[in-house]
Amino acid sequence: MAHAIDLPAPTMNSGFGRGLRGLLILGLFSLLAACASIGGGGPSDGGPAPLAVAPPPVSDPAPIVTGTMRPYQIKGRWYRPEEQPGYDEVGMASWYGDQFNGRPTATGERFDMHALTAAHKTLPLPGLVEVTNLANGRRVVLRVNDRGPFVDSRIIDLSRGAAEQLDLIGKGVGEVRVRYLGRAPRLGGGLLLQAAAPAAATPAPRQAVAEPPSTFWVQAGSFGDPLPARLMAEGIGAPASVSAASVGGRELYRVLVGPWPDANAAEAARQSVVARGYADAALISTR
Template structure:
């Protein structure tokens, strides 16, 4: 086991130079590509007042905040959202006070590392310290429903597609490399995600024999590995981050 880890580590240097190719076209770091974005609902971009406080929605391409997330469900199910869409507590959606609607955000539960992409189509939550209000399904995906409130990181990804856009980022089914099955406790690095399978396959081919393509929910993820030792995999991930890919993701196959 130790020997196999040592043999894989020199490949990190080669991977770093090839990962730069992921930055063109689809966005790097496992982010989705929206080819047919829904138009921003103009009325949702006007300043508005709730409980005596003014909120001013605006384009925020660099939005990346940490704060508390809450969730809402049965009492709002089926009601219209700020965009005019019907709230579906079983869909991966959320409410935000100032980001463009509809849009996509990546939400990370800072307690367990679970990540999900949600479609923001409503305004809220209007409680101090809370930065996003999740649907029941999104809260379930992040492991937050039981606690009701949890600390999260929210990153704006851009416009939402005309329909849907939500995805659970850590539930992809892994394709095994051609040289045989991975160990039960194998660890992978997610190098990027693409809406087109052929684009993902081309990147995987450039990354070499340790790269494979995993079919996810509307996305094809390029995974590199496996590493049987999480410490070696983390070293590889940190090397990728040092080269400017701050969203490189370590995934366990278990």
Template sequence: MISLRTLARRAPRIVVIAGLLAGAAACASAPSAGRPIEMAGVPEVSDPAPIVSGTMRPYQIRGRWYQPQEQPNYDETGLASWYGDQFHGRPTATGERFDMHALTAAHKTLPLPGLVEVTNLANGRRVVLRVNDRGPFVDGRIIDLSRGAAEALDMLNRGVGEVRVRYLGRAPRLSSVQRLQVAEAAPPVVASPPPTASPRQTYWIEVAAFPNAQAARETAERLGGPAQVQAATNGAMFRVISGPWPDANAAEQARQETISRGYSSAQLIPSG
């Protein structure tokens, strides 16, 4: 059994096009690195899992409605983030347990469970992931990666990164055996340079919101540092915010630390 971490160390120009083993999406046998391998565009799933009942219903998060649906031609470019320790072992939207080392992801509207191909536009690495959860509910982000997926894409230290997400179809049942496939990396994708941020662009973290000022003040005091309370214009809500940070990567690292302290709804807010 070869872990993704070992593959990444031994062969930096190798990427993982993933299938799934029963009960463990991160491990499987792989062909020899010296053997000629043909790049497979879409993994063949012989035993697809049924869509989990209830995951295709419209739902509302923070006042915004989302409508899951079949999207056979889904192909989108945007920002990806990753999540790990704070959710490890918890049930996902499909009922599967989240394994931060497995090749999984969360998406707001694709069928569950499904397969997506994710390409890191900074280095051309690609990986196929099992989508088994909902999220991320942050503007501008299109997918949340497990720690294992972020590591395979070499995004672990960046917090967020630009990716291309392509829907491949239904995921296999966890009880079926889908062999891990390894292929030589495609030439790096030449990404358009990100737009230059205004010199005044900064990022804040919205930690939580409360209907009374006292609860907000107590939370800000527990967080310490740059945390502060901001009242809504109508005085009905009080937000605890933290920051500012000069760039999105620094802010995302701070957001992950905030989440690890128990504030799972913390989100980034661009300002300026």
């Protein structure tokens, strides 16, 4: 908004007149600054900013489950849970669903694959984390009530509901930022903070073409030599197979397990492959 203000000319050349005029000019600049702050705040192109809210404060935090704070060992590796108020890390996230639904978590709570929850190796339980999908900007607050994932390349395991909100279901894994917020409330705590920004409108195509359905595989390993690939496939057993592909002029032999028609079944298989000692197993999809 704009304001027209008439500044009266000083009627005398005294210091008082000069001071009065200075105060009036200062007041004008303050008023213009206030107007700018009221009308501003949107993106530079004038479009609406994506919805973003802050998580509400936790007034009645749940007590930390003391048994979950003891050092523990998985596959020969020790993990030492501790308070980490400055925890802020970027890494890969995976998700888990049907195969664990209804089972007890590390805190004793029942795992609900549709709730906004997660598993972490060392943060206090139960706690709250903010997770951001770096590929699309989606942000959620999750209740951390379980331990995992025990794969070096993953920093957090998401419930199916959390993966849906972050748009990671189809991919299986994705790069995220995880920030520890502190103690969780006695119940719940999950919250969608920011959805993806709306895409710009584009002209509709003249003819819609249906995309073929996705097919999901678990890639257990990749080798430059076919012999170790065959040995790994034999060690895993059916339905593992070796697939050759040329990448950058180099022949690679991938050990693939599957296929499955949906990501949830493939993720269950990936967890099974990881449990058998193939820690780098990854979920991939093709059309």
